[in-house]
Amino acid sequence: xxxxxxxxxxxxVTPKEKVTITCRASxxxxxxxxxxxxxxxxxxxxxxxxxxxSFSGVPSRFSGSGSGTDFTLTINSLEAEDAATxxxxxxxxxxxxxxxxxxxxxx
Amino acid sequence: xxxxxxxxxxxxxxxxxxxxxxxxxGGSIISGGYYWSWIRQHPGKGLEWIGNIYHSGSTYxxxxxxxxxxxSVDTSKNQFSLKLSSVTAADTAVYYCARAxxxxxxxxxxxxxxxxxxxx
Numbered sequence: 537x538x539x540x541x542x543x544x545x546x547x548x549v550t551p552k553e554k555v556t557i558t559c560r561a562s563x564x565x566x567x568x569x570x571x572x573x574x575x576x577x578x579x580x581x582x583x584x585x586x587x588x589x590s591f592s593g594v595p596s597r598f599s600g601s602g603s604g605t606d607f608t609l610t611i612n613s614l615e616a617e618d619a620a621t622x623x624x625x626x627x628x629x630x631x632x633x634x635x636x637x638x639x640x641x642x643x
Numbered sequence: 644x645x646x647x648x649x650x651x652x653x654x655x656x657x658x659x660x661x662x663x664x665x666x667x668x669g670g671s672i673i674s675g676g677y678y679w680s681w682i683r684q685h686p687g688k689g690l691e692w693i694g695n696i697y698h699s700g701s702t703y704x705x706x707x708x709x710x711x712x713x714x715s716v717d718t719s720k721n722q723f724s725l726k727l728s729s730v731t732a733a734d735t736a737v738y739y740c741a742r743a744x745x746x747x748x749x750x751x752x753x754x755x756x757x758x759x760x761x762x763x
Contacts, residue, residue: 537706570749579739579756580690585749623690627747631705632680634690 538562540624542635550643555611557638559624564604568628571600571609574637575620583622584609616642645670647740647754655734655761661727665740665754672721673698678743680750681714681725683736691736695746696723703746730761 539562549555559569567587572580582591584600587607597612611618619642624635651663665679672679680695694704696714704712713726727734737758741750 568747572750579741579753580750581753582749582751585751591749591751625690625749627743627749630703631707632692634692636689 538626538633540635542638546639548641553614555614557609559607559635561605565626565628567603569607570625572623573620645752649740649754649757656763661730663725664722667721673718676744678746679723680741682739685736732761735761
């Protein structure tokens with residue numbers, strides 16, 4: 537099973553700040569890495585697919601990069617509505633797995 | 644706009660079988676290329692992929708649950724279902740159904756989730 541490790545687990549940030557969340561895979565997964573945003577009592581929402589492809593309707597301040605084992609989700613000019621938990625997800629091999637999540641708090 | 648909706652009992656007794664159904668609207672479950680998954684989230688915890696199914700009936704299960712899981716599809720009702728047998732309190736979670744285009748894509752549509760509590 538491929539283990540995804542996100543960092544940090546928690547981050548407190550101010551609006552307009554740039555945020556970077558990393559996801560490291562225990563073995564190479566190519567570009568089969570996807571990012572989600574989950575707000576309290578809501579289902580996860582797809583932000584980025586295949587490491588760097590923005591999903592339809594996602595604000596342009598969200599971007600992704602990386603391949604192999606190291607991936608990054610970047611949020612440029614953070615907005616208050618971005619307070620949420622963010623998860624990475626690999627679909628390279630079964631079972632599909634998720635990172636443990638990164639909780640973003642807006643100061 | 645595709646919508647997914649989970650339904651089923653919110654309370655299941657230990658050792659019994661958890662049964663949930665996901666109804667797909669706004670699109671056909673037999674649309675080519677889509678895989679339909681079940682994912683769960685323990686209270687306050689992360690996400691765990693349970694398994695998926697293609698409209699042909701082909702299934703893939705998480706080995707950690709494989710001995711207890713059955714996912715099936717009813718194309719006539721545009722639904723797919725989850726059965727998890729011999730449940731314990733550790734199976735208490737919010738259960739989501741979700742869709743991915745291709746077996747290796749991200750999940751682009753999710754149900755709202757349904758909390759299932761295992762308790763006597």
